[in-house]
Amino acid sequence: MEPIAKLDEIPSQGIIFDYKEGPFDEQGILLHTRSGVRAYKNECRHLPMRLDDREPAEVWDPHKRYLVCNSHGARYRPDDGLCVSGPCEGSHLRQLPVVVEDGVVFLETDKIGGFFDV
């Protein structure tokens, strides 16, 4: 397991973090949601691009209500990663396995690659 952040230090807009997926350098987004702390791979489900791959380098919509892909405008619900509009509507961001222990959020690296959709 790899530590990502202290639970009480996650800002409202979340944290972008780096991790390894096999030989690949990837990014995740760690968030507080109404259903608890969640992490998603920072990769759109329309095309394999980071949500903030294009300007503005931001993963949120202007109202901070949805995660948004800046390439073609897919909008994702932060609570469960569901794409609510855009070219991949109905799909989900890939959830990353995290666990909280002693107030620290850890990425369960041994489970990376066994992604599950919600």
Ligand code: FES
């Ligand atoms: S790559 Fe994200 S909406 Fe097209």
